Amino acid sequence: MINGTVVDLSRIQFAATALYHFLFVPLTLGLSFLLAAMETVYVTTGKPIYRQMAQFWGKLFMINFALGVATGLTMEFQFGTNWSFYSSFVGDIFGAPLAIEGLMAFFMESTFVGLMVFGWERLSRGQHLAVTWLVALGSNLSALWILVANGFMQDPVGAAFNPVTMRMQLTSFQKLIFSPDVQSKFVHTSIAGYVTAAMFVAGVSAYYMLRNRHLDLAKRSFRMAALYGVLATIGVITLGDALGFVAARVQPTKLAAMEGLWRKEVAPMPFNVIAFPEQAEQRNIGKVQVPAVLSLLVTHSLTGTVPGIAALERQAVGRIQNGIPAVQALEALAKNPNDAAALAQFNAHKADLGYGFLVQRFAPDLNNVTPAEVQEAARDTIPPVAAVFWSFRLMVGLGLAMLAYFVLAALYTLRNRIQKKTWILKVAVWMIPVPFLANEMGWLVAELGRQPWTVFGVLPTWMSASTHSVGYMAFSLIGFVTLYSIFIAVEMYLMVRAIRLGPEEHGGSGDAPPQTRPTLAGRTVPAAAYGNKLEG
Amino acid sequence: MQVYADAQVIWWLLLGVLLMGLAVMVGMDMGVGAILRSVGRTDEERRVALNIIGPHWDGNQVWFILGGGAIFAAFPLIYATAFSGFYVVMLLLLWTMIMRPLGFEYRSRIANPDWRGVWDWVLFVSGAVPMIVFGAAFGNLFHGVPFHFEWNMTSYYTGSFLGLLNPFAILTGVLSLALAAMMGALTVMNGAEGPMFERARGIAQGGAAAAIALFAIGGFWVRALGGYRLTGGPGPGVPQTPLEQSVTVLPGAWLANFGAHPILWIVPLAGFGGMIGALLAARAGRSHLGWWLGAAAWIGVIGTAGAALFPFMLPSSSNPSMSLTIWNSSSSRLTLLWMIGFAAVFVPLILWYTSWAFWVMRGKVSAETIARDDHAY
Numbered sequence: 001m002i003n004g005t006v007v008d009l010s011r012i013q014f015a016a017t018a019l020y021h022f023l024f025v026p027l028t029l030g031l032s033f034l035l036a037a038m039e040t041v042y043v044t045t046g047k048p049i050y051r052q053m054a055q056f057w058g059k060l061f062m063i064n065f066a067l068g069v070a071t072g073l074t075m076e077f078q079f080g081t082n083w084s085f086y087s088s089f090v091g092d093i094f095g096a097p098l099a100i101e102g103l104m105a106f107f108m109e110s111t112f113v114g115l116m117v118f119g120w121e122r123l124s125r126g127q128h129l130a131v132t133w134l135v136a137l138g139s140n141l142s143a144l145w146i147l148v149a150n151g152f153m154q155d156p157v158g159a160a161f162n163p164v165t166m167r168m169q170l171t172s173f174q175k176l177i178f179s180p181d182v183q184s185k186f187v188h189t190s191i192a193g194y195v196t197a198a199m200f201v202a203g204v205s206a207y208y209m210l211r212n213r214h215l216d217l218a219k220r221s222f223r224m225a226a227l228y229g230v231l232a233t234i235g236v237i238t239l240g241d242a243l244g245f246v247a248a249r250v251q252p253t254k255l256a257a258m259e260g261l262w263r264k265e266v267a268p269m270p271f272n273v274i275a276f277p278e279q280a281e282q283r284n285i286g287k288v289q290v291p292a293v294l295s296l297l298v299t300h301s302l303t304g305t306v307p308g309i310a311a312l313e314r315q316a317v318g319r320i321q322n323g324i325p326a327v328q329a330l331e332a333l334a335k336n337p338n339d340a341a342a343l344a345q346f347n348a349h350k351a352d353l354g355y356g357f358l359v360q361r362f363a364p365d366l367n368n369v370t371p372a373e374v375q376e377a378a379r380d381t382i383p384p385v386a387a388v389f390w391s392f393r394l395m396v397g398l399g400l401a402m403l404a405y406f407v408l409a410a411l412y413t414l415r416n417r418i419q420k421k422t423w424i425l426k427v428a429v430w431m432i433p434v435p436f437l438a439n440e441m442g443w444l445v446a447e448l449g450r451q452p453w454t455v456f457g458v459l460p461t462w463m464s465a466s467t468h469s470v471g472y473m474a475f476s477l478i479g480f481v482t483l484y485s486i487f488i489a490v491e492m493y494l495m496v497r498a499i500r501l502g503p504e505e506h507g508g509s510g511d512a513p514p515q516t517r518p519t520l521a522g523r524t525v526p527a528a529a530y531g532n533k534l535e536g
Numbered sequence: 537m538q539v540y541a542d543a544q545v546i547w548w549l550l551l552g553v554l555l556m557g558l559a560v561m562v563g564m565d566m567g568v569g570a571i572l573r574s575v576g577r578t579d580e581e582r583r584v585a586l587n588i589i590g591p592h593w594d595g596n597q598v599w600f601i602l603g604g605g606a607i608f609a610a611f612p613l614i615y616a617t618a619f620s621g622f623y624v625v626m627l628l629l630l631w632t633m634i635m636r637p638l639g640f641e642y643r644s645r646i647a648n649p650d651w652r653g654v655w656d657w658v659l660f661v662s663g664a665v666p667m668i669v670f671g672a673a674f675g676n677l678f679h680g681v682p683f684h685f686e687w688n689m690t691s692y693y694t695g696s697f698l699g700l701l702n703p704f705a706i707l708t709g710v711l712s713l714a715l716a717a718m719m720g721a722l723t724v725m726n727g728a729e730g731p732m733f734e735r736a737r738g739i740a741q742g743g744a745a746a747a748i749a750l751f752a753i754g755g756f757w758v759r760a761l762g763g764y765r766l767t768g769g770p771g772p773g774v775p776q777t778p779l780e781q782s783v784t785v786l787p788g789a790w791l792a793n794f795g796a797h798p799i800l801w802i803v804p805l806a807g808f809g810g811m812i813g814a815l816l817a818a819r820a821g822r823s824h825l826g827w828w829l830g831a832a833a834w835i836g837v838i839g840t841a842g843a844a845l846f847p848f849m850l851p852s853s854s855n856p857s858m859s860l861t862i863w864n865s866s867s868s869r870l871t872l873l874w875m876i877g878f879a880a881v882f883v884p885l886i887l888w889y890t891s892w893a894f895w896v897m898r899g900k901v902s903a904e905t906i907a908r909d910d911h912a913y
Contacts, residue, residue, distance in 0.1 A: 002690075066641035069594065070634040076604045080619030081626045085690050087619075091612020092867045096875060099609035102602035103882035111595030111886075111893050118591035118912075122896050162868070164775045166689050167612075169868040334687040334779075466620035467692050476627050483631055487638065494645055 002465055009473035010082045010465040013480060015447070017074050019440050020484050024068035026439050029143055029190050030197025031061045032136035034228060035116075036129075038221075043129045053217055054132070055120070056503040057201065062117060063495050067487060069110070074480070082476075086454050086464035092169045093159045093176060094149050101145035109138025143190045151182030154450060155250040156458050161353055163333050163346055168458070180246050185446075188239035191232050192442060195402060196435035198229030199428075202409060204499055206428035209419055214502050222428075223413045229406035237399055241297065247449075248298040248306050251456055253381055254449035256309045257388040259294060260284050263308040268292035274393075277385040282309060309382050316355065316378040323356030324366050325349045354458040361462045383451040391448065395441035398434050405431060541773030541863075543872035547610040548849075548862045550879055552842050554603045559670070559834040560719065561596035563712075564827075565589050567720020567743075569636065569663025570713065573656055575724050575735050580903040582656060583644060586913040587906055588727030591897045593640055595890060600633070609875050613689075613778065613865035614849050621683050621693035622673065625700055629669045636662035644913045663720070664713060671712025674841050675705030678761055678790060680853030685778055694854055704757060711750040715837065718743030718814060719830045725823030727901045737818055740826065744815035744833075751807060751837060758844065763789025764851045764859055771863060772847075778864045783856040790844045800843045807836025 035054050042050035076098070079087045087094075112134040119128055152159070158175030159168045170176065202225040208218035247255045255261075260277045261269075262284065271293035275284035295304050307315075326349035332342035349356075356366070359377040363369040405427065412418045418425070450456055454464040568575075568589050576582035589596075608615040619626050635658045643655035679702060682695040721740035725733050762785045769781025794800050810833030817826030845851075850860040866872060906912040 062641055063645075066637040069597070070637040073601065073634050074630055076601050077619055077626060077630060080604075080608065080615045081623055081630075082620070084616040084620035087608065087616035088613050088689055088691070091608055091615060092871050095605065095608030095610070095612050095615065095867070096871055099602065099605035099875060100878050102598060102605040103878055103886070106601060107595065107598045107882075107886045108889070110598045111592075111890055114591035114594050115893055115896060119896060162775065164777075165868075166777050170871045170874075173870070173874050331687060337780075463690075466623070467690065468620070468623060472623055476623070479627060479631060483634070487634075490638065490642060494642055498645070 002462065002467055003470065004462070005470050006468055006473055007462050007465045009470065009477055010468075011461065013082060013473070013477045014078060016477075017071065017078060017480055017484070018447075019443060020488075021068070021071040021075055022439055022443050023436055023488075024064050024071065025143070026189075026193035026196040026435070027064050027200060028061070028068050028139050029193030030195065030232070031057060031064070031200065032132075032139045033194060034197050034201060034224065035061060036132045036136045037224065037228075039129050039132050043125050049216055049220065052503060053221055056217065057221070058116065060204075060495065060498055062113075063491060063498060065113065067491050070487070071484070082466050082468070083454070083464050084466035086459065088167060089459055089464070090152070090156075090159070090168045090455055092167060093152055093156075096170070096173075097145045097148040097152075097176075101142050101149075105138050105141035105145060107138075109135055109142060112138065140190055143193070144186050147186045147189060148177050148179075148182050150446075151179050151185055152176060153453075153455050154185070154446070155179050155181040155246075156455050161350060161458075163330060163343065164337065166330070166334065168455075181243075181250060184239050184242040184246055188236060188243050189442070191235040191239060192435070192439055194232035195229060195236055195399075196439060198225045198232055198406065199402065199431055199435045201225035202229060202406075203428045203430075203432035206425035207499065208502065210422060210425050210429070215419075217503055219413075219418070222409070222418060226406055226409040226413050229402070230410050233399060233403040233406055237403065240396070240399070244298055245300060251449065252307055253309070253312050253383060254388065254445075255298060255306060256312060257383045257385045257449055258392040258445060259298075260287075260385060260389045261294075261306065261308045263310050265294070265305065265308070267295050267305045268302045269294040269305055271297065272389075275389065277389050279382075279385050309385070313378045313382065316381040317374055319352040319355040320359050320374050320377050322349055323352035323354065324359065324369060325356075326353040327356035327360065328366055354453070354455075354460065357463055358452065358460040361460065380452050383449050388445055388449045391441045391444040395438050395445060398438040398441070402431070402434060402438070537773040539773075540869040540872070543869060543876060544772060544862050544866045546876055547606075547866060547872050548842075548846075550876075550883075551603075551606055551610060552838065553883070554599065554606050556835050556838050558599040558603045559712075559715070559838060560831045561592075561599045563667060563670075563716040563834065564719040564723045565593040565596050566636075566663035566667050567716035567718065568723055569639070569659040569720070570667065571717050571720050571724070571736075571739050572659050572663070575721065575732060575739060577731075579649065579652055580907065581728075581732050582652075583906050583913060584728050584732060584901050584903055585724050586640065586643070586659075587901045588724060590640070590913045592893065594637070595893065597637075606875075610867055610872060611849060611860075611862075611865045612867060613860055617683055617691045617693075617860060617865075618673075618681075618850050620691065621681055621695070622676075622700065623693075624697040625669055625673070629666050632662045632665040640913055663716070667713045667716040668709035670709075672700065672705040672709035674712075674838075675708030676700055676702070677841070677845060677848075677850065678708075678758060678763075679704060680762075680764065680785075680851035680856070680859070682854035683850075683852050684855040684858050687779075689777060704754075704761065707750055707754055707757070711747055711754065711837070714743045714746040714750060715811075715830070715834060716743075718747060718811075718818075719827065719834075722814065722818060722823045722827045722830055725818070725821075726827060727899075729900055729902070733821075737821060737823075740818035740823075741815055744811050744818065744830075747833065748808065748811045748815070751804075751811065755804065758790050759788050761790060762787055763792065763844075764848050764856060765789045765792065766847065766861065769863070774863070775868070776864050778858050778860055781857055781859075781861070781864065783851075783859050785856050793843055793846055803836055803839040803843050805836070807833055807840055810834070810836050 035058055038050050038054040112131045115131045116135050157179045158172040160171050162169045201221050205218040205222035208214045260272045260275045262282045270289040270291045273288045273290055275287035277284050295302055298306055325345055329342045329346035332339050362376045363373040409424055412421050452461050454461050568585055572582055572585055576585045639655050639659040643652055683691055683693045685691050718740050721736040724736040765784050767782045767784050770776040810829045813829035814826045814833055817829055847862045848859055849865060852859045
């Protein structure tokens with residue numbers, strides 16, 4: 001049996017590296033489209049300012065992109081290094097979208113990003129524009145396939161356990177990719193990236209306007225960002241609502257935790273705006289409620305209800321009791337693959353196989369499971385309520401704040417009065433971290449709310465980890481934290497420095513000012529690229 | 537059953553292609569990193585070297601990521617067992633590899649020589665270490681690694697980190713580094729002129745000569761190693777777990793495939809031919825030809841390993857019968873078939889646009905133009 005400390009350390013390492021990776025990815029997703037939009041305006045209108053914009057924001061894009069790529073390497077391999085059982089158990093299904101991501105999306109994004117940066121002088125305007133769009137398309141397709149993989153962990157459709165191979169196998173590729181969770185989560189997550197980029201561009205542009213620098217670039221960028229931000233926040237909230245609706249059906253425990261719903265409420269259910277969930281006592285201490293809103297949100301009707309945690313625990317008891325014979329049958333089949341009785345027993349109970357695995361954490365010997373152990377496992381099916389509840393509220397609160405901000409900003413920028421409203425500009429600078437925080441909270445709601453499972457209802461987290469020693473895990477965790485801390489310090493330093501320097505003379509070899517246009521034969525690294533002392 | 541067996545073999549071949557792509561494309565960039573400090577003496581020269589691969593390293597690196605994803609999708613048991621078993625080595629690989637994008641992107645953004653000096657070392661380490669690890673991993677496949685499975689397929693690795701640093705693995709690790717240095721040097725020759733071209737020419741010849749010697753020594757050495765032979769089990773195209781087969785270990789068995797099918801000797805010969813050709817081409821200053829011959833050398837070397845190991849993918853030294861083979865570690869028929877479909881569409885597409893990107897950025901890089909450009913690495 002796997003050491004519990006190893007599982008905890010593996011979880012901490014995965015969460016830390018994933019949350020860290022997810023600081024960079026959303027900005028890449030959103031900024032790539034903004035770059036493509038700016039360049040499209042440049043190509044269609046011929047105004048050099050838009051080329052300057054695409055190149056300046058492109059420079060910041062690359063500082064961010066480097067760390068996104070670097071930390072993505074960790075994610076690609078961490079399932080194997082630290083979640084070995086998980087990887088062999090569901091690799092048949094989960095590995096496919098990851099490989100397709102590489103084939104279809106990441107290859108395209110990474111190949112064309114090189115041309116996007118180095119190709120300004122070598123490609124025609126139309127070709128370069130196409131390259132930039134392909135980068136944006138690649139990064140967003142990449143998100144699609146990653147979320148197909150993640151969607152399987154949330155709602156494992158299109159797969160079945162095969163007792164012959166002792167692992168899960170794909171039964172329908174179509175079901176896997178068209179799972180409702182995948183569809184809404186992809187759109188929700190990628191649009192969250194657009195919100196992030198909008199806020200980033202708005203904040204940096206506001207910083208310039210407040211200092212009277214690069215006004216033309218800043219005003220145009222701010223306006224694009226504000227409009228993009230309004231549309232994106234509306235989109236992210238709409239799709240977030242769709243996700244909640246899906247969760248009500250496929251992950252009732254997550255939904256109950258998100259809402260702090262301990263006991264059944266009569267329709268129309270009230271919404272807990274504020275509450276302090278107390279997991280041990282299964283109740284909320286102090287709460288502020290709005291009537292009827294929860295029914296509307298999660299069932300899209302006034303008469304709908306969803307089960308509370310107490311009822312979900314009772315359901316889990318039944319599923320655990322049904323799952324135990326499934327695991328026992330598997331053990332028999334492992335000894336004798338031709339045991340027909342065991343196979344029949346397995347088939348009769350296989351729907352709850354995961355629950356049989358779950359109880360093994362508390363009762364390693366399934367032949368002697370006490371009711372107390374079943375109860376304990378049933379309690380374990382509920383994710384950490386307070387953490388999920390508050391992550392969710394923080395995410396939603398920040399999302400609504402951003403919507404309000406973008407609407408205001410868009411109104412003033414469209415009326416050309418944004419520069420007079422210095423308070424809006426000042427707020428924009430302070431709002432830059434907000435979408436990043438909201439993204440992290442979204443990850444926590446999705447993945448903490450999925451606990452105690454790695455694959456919901458199918459594979460418990462406690463079984464999924466690799467059989468490492470505590471020493472190995474401490475070593476790797478310390479290594480990741482040290483390296484990643486250095487990286488973020490370097491990245492922030494370079495990003496802030498590039499922003500301070502601004503579009504005129506940031507980055508690169510500041511010691512080498514331009515003299516003449518390059519006329520050498522052969523490959524000249526584009527003098528025009530990024531910095532731009534040129535037409536702009 | 538036959539379709540499944542064919543799909544398994546096709547995926548084994550595809551994985552070979554991806555590993556060759558990884559070795560050639562990532563190996564060339566890592567080779568440039570590994571020789572950066574010797575091929576470029578001044579900051580300007582080092583920037584020339586970095587800008588030769590500047591537009592391509594990002595795309596090239598995806599061969600590595602795709603390799604990982606493909607093993608996961610097509611051979612999940614290999615992905616799960618090897619990567620967790622090789623934990624410390626994988627960390628070494630990851631920690632050095634994740635520094636590399638930063639080395640490229642961040643090095644030249646600040647003109648301070650200390651800053652750039654640190655990143656030059658980062659590029660050296662993140663070029664040399666992963667290539668050694670990549671080669672050493674292949675060496676360890678010949679040795680076998682100590683792991684076993686519980687009834688429910690929980691895998692346990694019972695070896696140590698130091699056990700992976702055995703002499704044969706060190707030899708294959710250095711072979712891999714030598715080939716990477718050779719390819720890196722040929723790439724620098726393709727894009728640079730003057731003293732850098734000459735220095736790179738020397739390094740390319742040195743790398744090729746070392747690789748020829750190491751590959752030959754490895755060939756003789758492998759005769760003395762214990763090889764694995766599948767003696768029973770469900771066989772190809774049959775869904776199974778790794779607990780159902782029997783395997784024996786006998787000296788020289790890794791050459792059995794060559795004995796049974798002498799035509800396979802073409803593969804190591806191609807490796808030697810590529811290396812010797814690359815050496816001669818480098819000496820003649822014909823670096824583009826040398827690069828292609830170097831790619832052929834990689835294909836020959838990796839092909840040789842594959843031909844020797846077939847059908848083994850990850851032999852277990854502690855429980856040989858639990859060794860992972862193509863037949864017991866692959867994904868299901870449905871997954872393999874879907875993935876063949878995706879690969880058939882996208883691998884040619886990838887080769888096409890990668891070639892286009894190289895064609896767009898063709899030609900020499902010079903120090904003057906980099907110095908004038910605000911964006912270059």
